[in-house]
Amino acid sequence: MTAAAFAPMPIPPRAGVGLKPEHYAAILDTAPDIGWFEIHAENYMGAGGPPHRYLTAIRDRYPLSLHGVGLSIGAARPLDKDHLRRLRALNERYQPGLFSEHLAWSSHDTVFMSDLLPVPYNEETLARVADHVDEVQETMGRRMLLENPSTYVAFEASTMSEIEFLKGVVRRTGCGLLLDVNNIHVSATNQRYDAVDYLDAFPIEHVGEIHLAGYAPETDDNGDPLLIDAHDRPIDPLVLRLYERAIARAGAVPTLVEWDNDVPDWPTLFAEAERVEHVLRPARRRSEERSLAVAV
Amino acid sequence: MSQTMKTLTMSALIGAVGAAMATFAVPASAAEEAAMEKCYGVSLKGQNDCAAGAHSCAGTSTVDYQGDSFKLVPAGTCTSMETPLGPGSLTPIERGA
Amino acid sequence: MPSLSEVQAAFSAAIFDPAAAPPRGVVGPDRRPAPRRFGVYRNNVVSALGNAIAGSFPAVRRIVGEDFFRAMARAYVLAEPPISPVLLDYGTTFPDFIAGFAPAASLPYLHDVARIERLWRESYHAEEAPALAPDALASVPEDELPRIAFSLHPSLRLARSRYAALTVWRMNATDEPVTPVDISAAEDALIVRPGAEVEVRKVPPGGAAFVTALAAGETLLAAAETAQAADARFDLAGNIAGLLAAGALRDIRRA
Numbered sequence: 302m303t304a305a306a307f308a309p310m311p312i313p314p315r316a317g318v319g320l321k322p323e324h325y326a327a328i329l330d331t332a333p334d335i336g337w338f339e340i341h342a343e344n345y346m347g348a349g350g351p352p353h354r355y356l357t358a359i360r361d362r363y364p365l366s367l368h369g370v371g372l373s374i375g376a377a378r379p380l381d382k383d384h385l386r387r388l389r390a391l392n393e394r395y396q397p398g399l400f401s402e403h404l405a406w407s408s409h410d411t412v413f414m415s416d417l418l419p420v421p422y423n424e425e426t427l428a429r430v431a432d433h434v435d436e437v438q439e440t441m442g443r444r445m446l447l448e449n450p451s452t453y454v455a456f457e458a459s460t461m462s463e464i465e466f467l468k469g470v471v472r473r474t475g476c477g478l479l480l481d482v483n484n485i486h487v488s489a490t491n492q493r494y495d496a497v498d499y500l501d502a503f504p505i506e507h508v509g510e511i512h513l514a515g516y517a518p519e520t521d522d523n524g525d526p527l528l529i530d531a532h533d534r535p536i537d538p539l540v541l542r543l544y545e546r547a548i549a550r551a552g553a554v555p556t557l558v559e560w561d562n563d564v565p566d567w568p569t570l571f572a573e574a575e576r577v578e579h580v581l582r583p584a585r586r587r588s589e590e591r592s593l594a595v596a597v
Numbered sequence: 598m599s600q601t602m603k604t605l606t607m608s609a610l611i612g613a614v615g616a617a618m619a620t621f622a623v624p625a626s627a628a629e630e631a632a633m634e635k636c637y638g639v640s641l642k643g644q645n646d647c648a649a650g651a652h653s654c655a656g657t658s659t660v661d662y663q664g665d666s667f668k669l670v671p672a673g674t675c676t677s678m679e680t681p682l683g684p685g686s687l688t689p690i691e692r693g694a
Numbered sequence: 695m696p697s698l699s700e701v702q703a704a705f706s707a708a709i710f711d712p713a714a715a716p717p718r719g720v721v722g723p724d725r726r727p728a729p730r731r732f733g734v735y736r737n738n739v740v741s742a743l744g745n746a747i748a749g750s751f752p753a754v755r756r757i758v759g760e761d762f763f764r765a766m767a768r769a770y771v772l773a774e775p776p777i778s779p780v781l782l783d784y785g786t787t788f789p790d791f792i793a794g795f796a797p798a799a800s801l802p803y804l805h806d807v808a809r810i811e812r813l814w815r816e817s818y819h820a821e822e823a824p825a826l827a828p829d830a831l832a833s834v835p836e837d838e839l840p841r842i843a844f845s846l847h848p849s850l851r852l853a854r855s856r857y858a859a860l861t862v863w864r865m866n867a868t869d870e871p872v873t874p875v876d877i878s879a880a881e882d883a884l885i886v887r888p889g890a891e892v893e894v895r896k897v898p899p900g901g902a903a904f905v906t907a908l909a910a911g912e913t914l915l916a917a918a919e920t921a922q923a924a925d926a927r928f929d930l931a932g933n934i935a936g937l938l939a940a941g942a943l944r945d946i947r948r949a
Contacts, residue, residue: 322640329637344643346780347819348848351638351890358637370645371779377699384779409706413776415647415742416735418705421719425698453734457719458695491731493723521722522730529734561646605918605930611836613918616931617938621828638890641818642749644781647742673759674872675801678862 310364312337312398312510314553314585316577317366318570319561325355327567332362335574337398339366339557346387360395366510366557367397371413374433374447375406375420385440392441399510399555401446401479402437404430404467421456422466431473438476446509447471448479451487451516451530463488464502471507478504480554481512482544483536487528491521496543505551513544513577514559533562535573545580553584709736710772743771746781747788751811753866754792754804766795782819785812803877806859807866810883813851814894817887820849825888825941831934838948840915844908845945849887852909854902856880860894888941895940900928905937 315336320328327333338359345352359365369388372380392400405417420426430447437445447470449463461469467478480503489496515534521527536544536558548554558573565573696704696719704717715729722728747767748755755763770791776784789812792798793805825847834842853859860881865872882897884905897905903924907917921928937943 322642325637325640341643341645343645343780344782347782349822350819350849350887351640352643352819353822354637354890355640373779377697377702381779387780406702408779409702411777412706412710413779413781414706414709414739415645415746415776415779415781416738418702418735421698421701423695429698453731454716454720454728455723455725456701457721457725458701491723519734520730522726522728523722523724527731527734605915605922607840607915610840610915610918610930613930614831614839614914614934617934618829618832620935621938636890638887639818639892644746644749644784645779647738647745669762669765669797671758671762671798671801671804673755673757673762674866675757675759675804677872678757678865678875678877 307360307396309396310398312364312366312555314555314581314588316556316558316574316581317364318558318574320356320359321561321564321570322352322355323564324567324570325359329355329358331567333567333571335363335571337364337366337555339368342367342369342388342391343371345391356395365395365397366399366401366555367392367395369400369402370417371407371415372402372437373406373408373413374402374437375404375418375426375430376408376433377406377429378409380433380436381408385437388437389441392443399446400441400443401448401510403448403450404470405450417450419450419452419454419456421458422463423458423460427461427466427469427473431470434470434474434476438474444475444477446477446479448481448512449484449488449503451481451484451491451528453491453527453529455492464499464504468504471504476507477509478507479510479512480505480508480547480551481514482547483512483514483516483540483559484530486537486540486543487516487530490526490528497546500543500547501550503547505547508547508551508554511544511547511551511554511556512559513540513556516540531562532559534560536576541576541580544577548580548584552588553581556581705735708732709739710775712736740768740771743775743781743784744768746776746784747771750785750815751788751808753811753863754808756866757801757804757807757862758798762797766792766798769795782815785815788812803855803857803859803862806853806855806857807863809855810853810859810863810885810894813853813885814892817849817851817885817892820887823848823944826938826943826945828938830946831938834946841913841948843911843913843917843947844943845947846905846909847886847888847942847944849885849892850905850909850942851885852897852902852905853883853885855882859883860896864894884940884942886940886942893940895936898927898929898932898936900925901933901936904928904933905942 313336317337320338320340403417407414485496485499489499513536514532515536517529517531519527519529556577708714708717716732720732722731744767774787789805789808792808798804857877858875858879858881860883861875882902884895884897900921904917904921907920918930
């Protein structure tokens with residue numbers, strides 16, 4: 302089956318949601334007014350079949366963002382060339398408006414662990430991650446966004462902050478950043494630093510996309526709060542407030558609601574996207590007024 | 598192998614193909630094919646979603662992770678299918694079949 | 695200071711060894727060892743991979759029950775973690791693992807049911823291709839018929855079993871109540887996705903040998919002889935019609 306080439310569709314500064322098979326039918330039947338969808342690339346790496354049939358129909362109607370969860374950019378080992386080729390093939394086939402991956406690792410030797418594992422922040426890791434981001438961008442022929450992680454542990458081997466590390470990657474590779482505001486709250490709580498300070502120091506001018514999600518509260522070895530990046534419930538009000546602060550700094554940025562576990566029905570997910578739109582709409586208006594003022 | 602067998606004559610083969618063709622006397626209509634095109638198939642959940650947030654994938658973040666829990670006995674529908682070997686049972690396995 | 699490679703080697707080793715302490719240098723914000731924090735990663739990995747297996751083998755899961763399945767899946771994940779980040783490919787060896795998994799030996803058909811589920815998944819994700827039109831053979835001159843061969847549909851899979859694995863699978867592929875099964879009746883299943891839907895059929899006598907021979911590139915005549923030798927009840931006309939109706943063939947190749 303030779304797929305018709307899709308016309309490029311940039312991701313608008315609106316709310317989007319992670320595309321779940323549970324919602325394929327509702328989306329195609331009701332054509333909801335939503336800005337865009339994002340897929341986990343690895344779920345569409347089969348050769349054919351229903352996943353591609355649905356995705357093709359949805360990509361016909363909506364802008365699409367491609368989000369990898371298995372490239373293991375933070376691994377010491379070289380990138381998996383086969384996997385990189387699969388990503389490039391998806392990128393060419395569906396012409397997504399954005400492509401992103403994580404500051405994390407998930408493969409060691411020949412084993413894939415299916416989790417976003419943390420890296421120590423130091424010069425050695427920075428050099429490795431920058432090399433990998435370069436390789437991704439060269440292979441894909443496009444700029445990528447790198448996402449700040451949720452972390453549960455720290456490394457004695459770390460010599461710099463996460464922000465310094467991300468700034469270093471951007472400086473060396475020219476990549477953009479995917480700002481996950483839920484991850485800020487989760488990591489700040491878990492690592493005992495201030496989420497607002499982190500956000501205010503974040504190189505916001507490089508942010509091309511924002512993620513929001515729900516987290517699960519747990520406790521650590523001392524009985525103190527430990528938050529888990531669970532993607533299984535609504536966005537926490539604290540995270541939404543942090544998001545407002547991010548948008549106040551950045552202006553309207555495409556923002557994704559991630560809900561990957563205990564996936565709710567479509568109206569519930571759509572309502573969650575509406576919570577985000579409440580923040581984005583005025584920001585879009587402000588930037589329209591600004592550009593109007595410049596034009597006058 | 599087929600050289601020595603010669604169980605099938607050419608005419609038997611031609612006859613069989615003819616008989617097979619006869620079952621398709623009415624070709625599939627264009628309308629049927631068009632209807633097929635609209636069908637996307639069963640939508641199965643993706644397998645790569647846990648990495649993006651695994652807490653409920655985990656059930657709990659604490660370690661639910663016994664190294665050895667094989668005192669378990671199969672206890673699903675196998676017990677009601679009542680196979681000739683008896684319902685699934687465990688404990689020291691001597692493979693009987 | 696340990697290298698990144700050393701950090702990750704220690705980290706992944708501890709992930710897959712439940713008895714291991716967290717790797718050195720992995721700490722909480724108080725710079726002290728934090729086994730409970732590390733346990734989040736350990737549990738995420740084992741659970742995420744176990745969930746991938748659970749999602750791919752729903753009938754096996756229903757047959758053995760949730761507790762047994764989870765224990766078996768966990769054993770598999772620790773013994774054979776995935777090598778590819780594409781988890782829709784994970785579990786290819788799970789049927790073989792079940793065959794050698796002692797606690798499941800009381801259900802000798804179980805690994806064949808798992809094989810049907812695995813091949814069903816492969817068919818689901820297989821390359822798209824039009825199936826051979828049922829009337830395509832009509833355009834082949836009679837004297838050429840014995841020498842033609844077929845390329846098979848890329849979604850075609852064959853699951854052979856000494857047991858009634860197909861009946862057991864079918865009964866457990868939905869939530870419908872099960873009924874007693876005589877598992878001793880051997881069944882072969884033909885799995886194919888000519889369009890959007892995966893379809894599963896019971897293969898008639900000799901049919902599995904016929905399909906296997908065609909898949910190996912044998913001519914129609916040779917494959918028919920192979921099938922008849924495998925099972926005297928083999929019905930050539932019925933099998934040709936069945937494969938065409940199933941959309942199991944892709945193209946006619948002339949030798």
